[in-house]
Amino acid sequence: MIVAAVTTLCALIGLIFLLQARRRFRRRRLGSCALHGLSSLVFFLAAACAALLGFDLLSYERLTREQPALEAQFTSVAEQQFDVALTYPSGVTERYALHGDDWQIDARVLKWHGAAGVLGFDTAYRLERIGGRYADIDRERDATRTVYALHPPQQVDVWTLLQRYHNYLPWVDTLYGSAAFMPMADGARYEVKVSQSGLVARPLNLVARQAVGAWH
Numbered sequence: 001m002i003v004a005a006v007t008t009l010c011a012l013i014g015l016i017f018l019l020q021a022r023r024r025f026r027r028r029r030l031g032s033c034a035l036h037g038l039s040s041l042v043f044f045l046a047a048a049c050a051a052l053l054g055f056d057l058l059s060y061e062r063l064t065r066e067q068p069a070l071e072a073q074f075t076s077v078a079e080q081q082f083d084v085a086l087t088y089p090s091g092v093t094e095r096y097a098l099h100g101d102d103w104q105i106d107a108r109v110l111k112w113h114g115a116a117g118v119l120g121f122d123t124a125y126r127l128e129r130i131g132g133r134y135a136d137i138d139r140e141r142d143a144t145r146t147v148y149a150l151h152p153p154q155q156v157d158v159w160t161l162l163q164r165y166h167n168y169l170p171w172v173d174t175l176y177g178s179a180a181f182m183p184m185a186d187g188a189r190y191e192v193k194v195s196q197s198g199l200v201a202r203p204l205n206l207v208a209r210q211a212v213g214a215w216h
Helices: 002-026 030-057 137-142 158-164 206-213
Strands: 061-063 067-078 081-087 093-099 102-112 123-133 147-149 172-183 189-195 198-203
Touching (some): 067 102, 067 123, 081 123, 102 189, 102 198, 123 172, 172 189, 172 198, 189 206, 198 206
Antiparallel strands (some): 067 081, 067 189, 081 093, 102 123, 102 172, 123 147
């Protein structure tokens, strides 16, 4: 990935400047030593920043076509209360307790163009959160709300940086949030896929199809 290449290049240049600073220090050329030492520090800091950005980008999945994001299976435990099991393509399963009539999943999508595409930056997405929602607006305001993050917090947030400096980054095509919501029902199974246009949720079994058919 290009970020890894930039990180490595900056680190190597920083190391070269550091070695040059060491040589000049031994020769008592203190002015030149200080200049090379400062240059070394700048490139090491650049490498560190690039590495942090790279780690955050790794939390986004590359998106080249419509692809599976997860499957969700619901079990009713009480009125307007459900347990949901989220199974990812990797086989990992996470469980959450949701209140409400519907479930909603949110994602962030990053799209690139121009030179970024040539360098290998594909459209990327990251699932953000899952939550319950009520069909009745008054219940939505006053009843118990449940929402869960689907990724750990990042030390450096690429999304925030790209939003802040979007006007100065011509290779960023667009940044947008996408959400999909469907009704919850006991035994219902859904799949969530991600396409270039965002999240798509579809029923996988009869219970889910019946819930969608009776949805209002």
